Amino acid sequence: MKSFHKICALQDIPQQGARVVNTSAQAQAIALFRTADDQVFALDDHCPHKGGALSHGLVFGGAVACPLHNFKVDLATGSALAPEQGQVPCHAVEVRDGEVWLAV
């Protein structure tokens, strides 16, 4: 059963940046992204192309560009932006009173 856990304060994630969460619940680390307008998204930290760490990518609009070969992934859905194809698992995440809660 997944449940929401408090992870950090919104301020701990840089705007247009990301932080990685290590969880024992799954083998793959999860990346928390914060957009310029303070939305927070959570995706597996694993690019569908060759497994690059998306958390090191450049966040723009509602997407992130993988640092290895510039594969672009939509943060809200986890799907690659055309023309690329691929899907990154997404996780439920919420910001409550300036705190980030992640479902793991």
Place this chain on the structure above:
Amino acid sequence: MRKQRLVLIGNGMAGVRTLEEILRHDPQRYDITIIGDEPCGNYNRIQLSPVLAGEQTLSDIILNSEDWYDANGIRLIKGVAATGIDRVQRTISLATGEAIAYDKLIIATGSRPFMLPIPGAQLDGVLGFRDIKDTTAMIDAAAKYQHAVVIGGGLLGLEAAHGLKQRGMNVSVVHLGEWLLNRQLDEQAGRMLEQAMRDHGLALYLGQTARRLVGEQRVSGVELGDGTVLPADLVIMAAGIVPNDGLARAAGLKVQQGIVVDDTLKSSDPFIYAVGECVNHRGISYGLVAPLFEMGKVLANQLAGCGKQRYTGTTTSTKLKVTGIDLFSAGDFMGGDDYDQIVVSDPKGGVYKKLVLKDDVLVGACLYGDTGEGAWYYQLLREGRNVADMRRDLLSGPREVGDAGTAGANRAAALPMDAEVCGCNGVSKGTIVKAITEHGLFTVEDVKKHTRAGASCGSCTGLVEQILMSTVGSSFQAAPRQKPMCDCTTHTHAEVREAIRNQHLTSMDQVMRKLQWRSADGCPTCRPALNYYLISTWPGEARDDPQSRLVNERMHANIQKDSTFSVIPRMWGGVTSPAELRRIADVAEKYEVRMVKVTGGQRLDLLGVKGSDLPAIWKDLDMPSGMGYSKGLRTVKTCVGKQFCRFGTQDSTGMGIELEKALDRMWAPHKVKLAVSGCPRNCAEAGIKDVGIIAVDSGWELYIGGNGGIKTEVAEFLIKVKTATEVMEYSGAFLQLYREEAHYLERTVHFMQRVGLDYIKERVLQDEAGRKALWARLQQALALEPDPWRARDGVAADQFAALPA
């Protein structure tokens, strides 16, 4: 003695060109008056098509501004029509009532659109396509109305249709012929063009006549021969042109669908000459500028008193100025029973080539899709040379034809010197090459100015560019590309740089707002570029934005394929010490680094480091960052030089260390590498570095723009200097110029190719004060840069560590 009065009626392309040629021969000979009924100086009528399509503006196409008329002592009577010629008194009457006396008169009144005499032709919204007035009327109509019908699928009709389509109208073309451009293309090429035009969104009605125009005050439709009615708020008649010979006819000159002239361009009156589209020469009226300019040349030769040349007619060739469509035809391209044809046809690939031969002589060519060899065929055609021995390779162009070409060289290089490059102005490759070498030209614009090649219809610009490239090599400066930085903006790199500088923009927000970025916060292409432009233009003022840097620069380490990092401490000039080595070894062991490797730039690389360990490693290393990850100064490679080497003439190691210290932490449009060698044996490989320095007995030679990347580029010699201080100043000034003016991700070699080596020499060598200022600006900027490893607290150190769940 009073100067002879030379009067020109018609301030258009052929007439003014003739005067220009006369002025070139003998600027003092005549008192010149021009009567023109258009309201401005003369302009490049050909370019009205790109103006209509929104690719150029009216001010771009002015050929001679009014200053030019003044400067040459020409009286320009503009916006006034000539209404009569009195051949006995030798005067011209004007619409204003004034009379102008002449000793010699040139009539160059051009032609006017042939307006089909069908019902409704007088309605509002029915236009020809001839002058600025028509063009602006079309542009205005496109803003207001939806449906346009172009009558005539010839060159002019298609350019009009393309332009109106570009301006957002629904455009139909009604064409009598079975295929488009049926006077310029054979059926097969015509069909390919047809497909391209349909793809472009035009509706085509081929083999159709326009019977009637419908409408009350303004036109509302076009009725075709088969009864179909096409909706139309705008109708362009492009069904042909009629020579403007009314004045001449009324004055009793011999006129026959054009003013009849002999081979010296003289009309039936010995004091009156005529050039241009209003002329009938040997039964032909030409509608393209190439023959008209040729006429102009001959007439100028006559009027300047040389009187040797004769005009004997011109074989014309055709090109269409619709972006994305390449076609070329010349001569007798239809062929027939007595002719041989060589044809390649690949409709799917969009390429069609047909060569027509008669008795082993090329008499016609029709090319679609790939027109690169057009100039060469045109040349063969006009020479009438026997091509029996090259028939087999004729289709592949001059490169394949034995001694005419060198293997691997491009088309331009293979072109013989007497080949005509610019058809409009009759400019040969030889003329262009001569101008380039004599005047040291580097840009297509300059070539245009000096030779006129490419100055009219512009379709030879590509070839001119190639000739420039093959003549001046890498110093060639490409025409400014209009390519925007990325999809977020319509602005080019150069425009953005300029805006940041001129409008003093210091933040990304400001740039995006002022330049109307289409996206809220940019993309991975523009953000790193903008960030660089900001901090390099306003050091100390613009704030660096780590989130707009790619991972390597954000993390100050190199990301590897498994998302671990590699760390390269700086070893000045490649020199280290036992203590440093010990420290590096300790760090490598402590953090279980997977590999220690010497890099191509003489540094030690620690590979396989976990991202979260980075801050601790930097601390333990206690060395400055090697910036081996940055778009900025990487290394200064050195050889051992005079200190140890038996050949060394100077202290190359010391020089390298000094340079590296001076340039440390220098961000740049792309990575920058330097090398210093102690003698011409060049053990540090300075010949393929952005700045390479080679010691010689009497000082140092500086080379710039080398690159050992994907395509190895050998550096160009810049200057030889005597002292180490000069090495610093010249290298630094060049690098600062590069920092200030290159586009993001442009290596020095590409920057150099774009602006030309001469420009760099001008800024760095000739302009002493400028050089010193550049060097000073670089030093100021660097003084403000912290070492990223030591400033790590500022870069949100907690980002490196993972969060617990």
